[in-house]
Amino acid sequence: MEKPAAAPEYQSGFGNHFSTEAMTGALPRGQNSPLTCPYGLYAEQISGTSFTAPRKVNQLSWLYRIKPSVTHEPFHPRVPRHERLLSEFNQSTSSATPTQLRWRPLDIPDSPTDFIDGLYTVCGAGSSFIRHGFAIHMYAANKSMDGCAFCNADGDFLVVPQKGRLSITTECGKLEVSPGEIVVLPQGFRFSIDLPNGPSRGYVAEIFGAHFQLPDLGPIGANGLAAPRDFLVPTAWFEETSRPGYTIVQKFGGELFTAKQDFSPFNVVAWHGNYVPYKYDLSKFCPFNTVLIDHSDPSINTVLTAPSDKPGVALLDFVIFPPRWLVAEHTFRPPYYHRNCMSEFMGLIYGLYEAKADGFVPGGASLHSCMTPHGPDTTTYEATIAHGDNSEPFRIRDTMAFMFESYLVPRVCPWVLESPYLDTNYYQCWIGLKSHFSSTNTRTAENGNLAVPGSREVPSEDNQSV
Numbered sequence: 001m002e003k004p005a006a007a008p009e010y011q012s013g014f015g016n017h018f019s020t021e022a023m024t025g026a027l028p029r030g031q032n033s034p035l036t037c038p039y040g041l042y043a044e045q046i047s048g049t050s051f052t053a054p055r056k057v058n059q060l061s062w063l064y065r066i067k068p069s070v071t072h073e074p075f076h077p078r079v080p081r082h083e084r085l086l087s088e089f090n091q092s093t094s095s096a097t098p099t100q101l102r103w104r105p106l107d108i109p110d111s112p113t114d115f116i117d118g119l120y121t122v123c124g125a126g127s128s129f130i131r132h133g134f135a136i137h138m139y140a141a142n143k144s145m146d147g148c149a150f151c152n153a154d155g156d157f158l159v160v161p162q163k164g165r166l167s168i169t170t171e172c173g174k175l176e177v178s179p180g181e182i183v184v185l186p187q188g189f190r191f192s193i194d195l196p197n198g199p200s201r202g203y204v205a206e207i208f209g210a211h212f213q214l215p216d217l218g219p220i221g222a223n224g225l226a227a228p229r230d231f232l233v234p235t236a237w238f239e240e241t242s243r244p245g246y247t248i249v250q251k252f253g254g255e256l257f258t259a260k261q262d263f264s265p266f267n268v269v270a271w272h273g274n275y276v277p278y279k280y281d282l283s284k285f286c287p288f289n290t291v292l293i294d295h296s297d298p299s300i301n302t303v304l305t306a307p308s309d310k311p312g313v314a315l316l317d318f319v320i321f322p323p324r325w326l327v328a329e330h331t332f333r334p335p336y337y338h339r340n341c342m343s344e345f346m347g348l349i350y351g352l353y354e355a356k357a358d359g360f361v362p363g364g365a366s367l368h369s370c371m372t373p374h375g376p377d378t379t380t381y382e383a384t385i386a387h388g389d390n391s392e393p394f395r396i397r398d399t400m401a402f403m404f405e406s407y408l409v410p411r412v413c414p415w416v417l418e419s420p421y422l423d424t425n426y427y428q429c430w431i432g433l434k435s436h437f438s439s440t441n442t443r444t445a446e447n448g449n450l451a452v453p454g455s456r457e458v459p460s461e462d463n464q465s466v
């Protein structure tokens with residue numbers, strides 16, 4: 001019987017300069033590029049920012065490998081062409097629509113499909129060529145990548161598996177990523193994805209020209225939300241195998257190119273640097289929220305943010321809606337009705353989302369673009385109101401929804417607008433919202449929301465300290 005693979009070991013931290021060697025002494029001491037490296041390794045740098053980027057945002061790693069990555073035959077357009085990947089969003093590739101969109105979860109494919117073939121773009125904005133923008137993809141796969149590695153020259157991938165564990169071999173080492181965890185695979189790293197426990201399905205945000213960082217915490221203080229030490233980075237792992245016909249599949253400008261080489265690209269014996277793949281377990285997130293009244297804006301639950309050049313405005317935020325206590329008094333506790341100048345793509349990893357009683361199911365997705373109105377469905381609204389003023393704390397359990405939110409306005413790919421998974425009746429979930437307006441009903445003003453804030457623990461005159 002085959003022995004189960006040992007769980008990979010990780011280093012912990014966010015943005016550190018990591019050092020790791022799979023063989024003692026494989027990292028050169030005192031310099032990055034000696035005339036000859038220990039064990040006869042080649043030194044190779046991978047830059048995640050321009051050489052001259054300010055030190056506080058500069059990202060790079062040095063890899064010490066058996067053969068350098070350049071040792072391959074020329075790139076050729078991949079045959080067959082991948083028809084459903086985009087990295088440039090304009091009138092000729094994709095559509096603008098203000099319509100609320102929702103998709104049912106994808107079925108796992110019948111035919112053998114690996115992560116690369118199972119990946120398709122849903123929407124996006126900007127262009128990988130001008131290094132500004134993002135793409136949102138989804139995938140459904142039933143087969144490990146075999147004899148090939150993927151390399152995305154266009155941007156960083158943030159992968160959110162919803163079903164099935166991903167066993168990812170990267171040039172920096174191995175990462176095991178289960179639903180409920182996320183993984184970031186930065187631009188340019190070669191990786192291969194195995195599916196050790198069957199089919200996998202999930203979501204991918206790709207960002208062009210930026211990297212994810214932890215959000216500032218502002219008045220929250222120095223601790224909270226995602227803690228740096230909960231981010232896990234691989235330790236060096238390598239294989240020295242001859243792999244005739246091994247294929248590097250490079251995504252470049254949204255198109256796939258292949259190049260052959262005769263060895264595994266996972267031949268890095270040691271590396272150091274701060275440009276790294278990493279994973280994060282969403283259950284480690286420390287949520288903050290309202291403790292008296294009203295529903296907080298979802299930015300309070302930002303796990304990672306990719307900045308734009310406007311202060312405080314995100315090219316792409318990754319926000320979660322985790323299990324937590326709801327304690328707000330005389331408050332409509334579900335998400336409010338709103339129109340947002342940012343655009344919101346949502347997915348559900350497990351459980352039920354607090355704004356949708358049905359129709360938004362794990363593995364499904366929704367898109368509410370810039371200024372497109374949305375909010376709780378009729379069932380959620382009516383049930384909340386029927387429940388009345390509930391000041392008891394309530395624990396939202398067993399759920400994990402997330403949002404990719406961007407200040408750029410996404411265009412939508414033709415294949416997802418024509419998809420059989422598109423829920424063409426989505427709008428119906430709000431159509432039943434009735435008017436509760438009555439010019440003679442003063443109930444709320446007398447006993448409800450308007451009255452209560454005024455009565456909030458204001459000391460009586462007797463109690464007031466002087």
Ligand SMILES: O=C(O)Cc1cc(O)ccc1O
Binds near residue numbers: 297298334340375
């Ligand atoms: O639209 C959504 O469901 C996401 C969302 C959640 C929330 O709690 C507040 C605002 C918001 O956009």
Ligand SMILES: [Fe+2]
Binds near residue numbers: 338340344368374
């Ligand atoms: Fe929203």
